[in-house]
Amino acid sequence: MSFYDKHLFNLSHYIHQLLVEEFDETLPISSIFPFLYYMVRDFNIAKREEDISFYAGFEGSAFMIGRTLTAVLWGMVADRYGRKPVMILSTFSVVIFNTMFGLSTSYWMALLARLLLGAFCGTLGPMRAYATEVSRREHQSLGVAMMTSSWGIGLVIGPALGGYLAQPADKFPSVFSQESIFGRFPYFLVNLVISIFAFGVFILCFWLPETLHTCTINADGTTKDLSHDIEDVDTQKLQNAEGTSNSWLSLLRNWPLMSTIIVYCMFQLHDMAYIEIFSLWTVSPRTVGGLSLSTEDVGQALAVAGVGLLICQLLLYPFLERKFGPITVSRVGAVISIVLLSSYPFFAKLKGTSLSLVVDLASALKNVLSVSITTGLFLLQNRSVSQHQRGAANGLSLCIMSFCKALGPAAAGSLLSWAQTRQMASFLPGTHMVFFILNVVEFLGLLMTFKPFLASPAHEYF
16 A cells, blocks of 8 residues: 555544544534533523522533443453444434433433433543554654644534534524424524434444454454554453453553553643533623623624634644654643633723734634643543553543543632632632633643653554
8 A cells, every 4th residue: 555545544433533532522522512501591400690600510411420420331342242333323313312401491401411411422432542552653743743633623513513503592683583392492593403413423423443453253263453554463462461451440450551540630620621611611700700792793703713713733833743742842832822821800890802813813722722731631541552452541531531520610610619709818819710720720831741750651552
């Protein structure tokens, strides 16, 4: 096979990967942030305006709580039966439970729908393993960057859908009447569109190639390896020497793996808290320290962030990773992120076009930095285990990460709600306290990227 043919072979894998990850994972998460504040308000569960962020935090974390409960199981299934079956089942679950969420008539129904959506969404773990397995070492940074770039595409499409299609009867009264299903369920249209997209991806998944290492038994009892087009021969020998055991004890004793997972989860805790705070803070009234932006404004800011992320991940990150290494890129990204977040409380002094421009640019830069940090940790994690344990390792990582991501929105909503009641405090008033605490978490993650905490594997698997 020529180099060009191999490139096209890998490219077809990337396209499948991009679609599955984008629609099955990112859209249901990112689309709710522009309208989450208004959805909770419309459920009339909050007695005070300051309490809306508190309840919104729990609804935003329900997806991750569900994923925490099942991530390890999905990883085990992916190692036993393959990556493809998990992707098919998970994608179809998005169609069911995302539609249920859009038709929610109460806060608790919406909470349950998000919980089930997260529990049955087992795509991310297998997709991480897939991104590494589908390419050789020299192309792995591009493969993982493509996976994280799909998050960028989701950040373009998801918030745009959430911002422009939520409450359609109010925004487009000539098209959608208040008596129609979209008037009675103002957040159904955006979720219906996502469910239709997910159903299309569900169909495409049946043509997705399987990458799980397999062997056939010959007549003389020997085994024949069928995956040399994906995995290097040296890697296969290491796998054979290590065995096919998926022992959780061996994973827990693999400190290079566990240290990478812990550092990754620390940054994910920060990122999910940031996204929750950003979406609630920007639409909150100025009387409580917010920016009083509309759902369209928030959707636009997150969409601009997604475009910037996509461009940087495809064009810039692979070059930086090859030149400086994933850890250096992550450390620099964390430092710049801390400086950037320190400026956020002062955005309230701006108005009009200048405010929208600054919010868009800051949001874009912050998301580029966040994903650059986690992309490097993706690479280190997958290189710390053999293919036979990669699904289980990603399932373990996803379980811990989902717990942190569930904790992030819940804690962020409560933190923002509390901060909005102390606008006249003498020490770090209002949102100054919020972004200070976010920076503390980011700084702790930065410290953990250094030795002796973060360890390098004795040998790397590709």
